[in-house]
């Protein structure tokens with residue numbers, strides 16, 4: 494790309510050295526720099542990218558964008574000084590990747606819970622109607638059925654633009670993105686033009702970062718504000734009418750908004766809901782008539798997720814009948830109330846609930862199907878060095894289960910004892926155990942299980958690791974549980 498064109502959007506303070514005519518690449522990580530590229534020094538929470546300018550040069554960078562002095566040889570390397578490099582990358586990334594979001598329908602999904610579930614539902618339904626589709630979020634970047642790992646739920650602005658370009662070049666019609674409140678506040682979505690913004694719900698989470706629910710809700714609202722003011726463009730908001738924040742977010746966009754819900758009157762409303770252990774059905778009333786919707790997903794929360802997906806896909810112009818056909822055959826998103834297939838005399842779910850509301854919803858989803866005299870065992874951990882206020886509230890919700898195992902979920906640098914003590918405060922009965930080591934906690938769940946019991950392993954979901962200290966160690970709740978259950982209930986009975 495022509496260097497002049499790339500840099501012309503930047504408010505530049507001064508340039509030292511001679512700019513090359515063209516540049517080949519753009520990077521914010523010195524380890525990812527390619528020869529002939531531009532390296533932008535970002536001040537992070539952990540380190541300052543300015544300290545890696547010399548590394549970027551070693552890797553072949555031709556231009557450094559910095560806000561503070563960098564000691565490189567300006568005979569060979571040009572340094573572009575700007576006031577704010579985070580802002581600079583937000584301008585450079587979409588330009589470098591040629592504003593890829595304009596080439597597709599972009600759907601953003603925000604909310605405390607349900608982002609992964611809804612975005613994957615939308616993706617599966619679109620693929621079922623024959624569209625090429627991409628989705629990015631907590632599980633990774635799925636480009637029309639091929640999954641790539643990513644670091645964050647909402648990636649940094651450069652990775653985001655890279656992924657959207659990849660999806661556009663692969664011929665995707667739609668890209669659905671999970672949009673976290675961190676991502677919105679930190680400008681990771683700069684330059685992404687959304688066509689449809691979905692709000693699932695708002696409940697207690699991440700208060701270590703946001704300070705208050707009000708700040709947290711407003712951060713989510715930024716996605717709706719990001720739909721912009723050009724009303725000639727067909728853009729839509731989709732909000733949960735049963736959540737008080739639904740109305741507030743509705744007011745944050747001038748574009749048309751569809752509502753969905755169960756209790757409140759909504760454009761897409763579910764009535765006559767039938768929840769069984771095999772799946773869910775409901776009558777959908779919609780702007781184009783009434784329909785029966787069936788899915789194998791369990792729990793009332795999945796009715797909300799289905800309604801959000803239906804409303805968004807309707808806004809995109811997909812026929813309701815096709816959306817409903819797609820919902821009938823989709824599997825649970827990886828690690829979201831995902832049943833572990835086995836013919837052991839136990840029912841095991843792996844789930845990602847790590848907020849109080851999600852815990853309640855996960856338990857509610859299975860409690861009605863518990864056999865008389867059997868137990869629901871709930872294993873719940875919480876992350877170290879993260880939101881501590883939610884810990885007792887999580888345990889309070891977990892107390893709905895018959896037996897609770899309090900453990901850790903990425904303890905990071907925090908001692909097991911502090912995490913467990915803060916969880917324990919919320920317990921509302923004494924049928925529980927505190928076991929810091931997650932593997933031991935999983936084994937204990939199976940040890941105390943009798944035939945016909947249900948166990949939910951919450952918090953790790955799709956993740957196959959546990960972060961202890963700075964290390965990411967391999968860990969799988971399902972694998973450990975199956976191993977232990979096989980020992981206890983007999984071999985040869987595991988199906989996966």
Ligand SMILES: CC(=O)N[C@H]1[C@@H](OP(=O)(O)OP(=O)(O)OC[C@H]2O[C@@H](n3ccc(=O)[nH]c3=O)[C@H](O)[C@@H]2O)O[C@H](CO)[C@@H](O)[C@@H]1O[C@H](C)C(=O)N[C@@H](C)C(=O)N[C@H](CCC(=O)O)C(=O)O
Nearest residue numbers: 521522523535537538539540542545645646647649673675
């Ligand atoms: C607190 C936070 O937001 N951290 C994010 C941040 O990390 P950081 O500020 O510590 O980055 P850093 O290590 O200081 O690096 C600064 C700069 O130096 C560069 N660098 C660094 C090392 C090197 O050798 N060379 C080099 O150039 C880095 O590439 C970077 O440009 O920038 C990283 C790169 O974009 C993110 O991956 C990282 O997310 C971490 C993993 C994280 O846990 N974030 C959480 C808080 C988060 O964002 N969560 C939400 C989801 C919430 C939810 O809904 O559950 C999310 O969207 O993921």
Ligand SMILES: Nc1ncnc2c1ncn2[C@@H]1O[C@H](COP(=O)(O)OP(=O)(O)OP(=O)(O)O)[C@@H](O)[C@H]1O
Nearest residue numbers: 605606607608609610631794829845846851854855
């Ligand atoms: N609509 C919903 N309302 C409440 N709880 C939900 C909803 N959908 C899913 N859940 C619960 O929350 C957990 C996380 O779901 P999901 O991964 O879809 O949410 P998320 O918003 O992507 O979360 P995260 O940002 O942490 O990845 C699920 O495992 C389930 O227990």
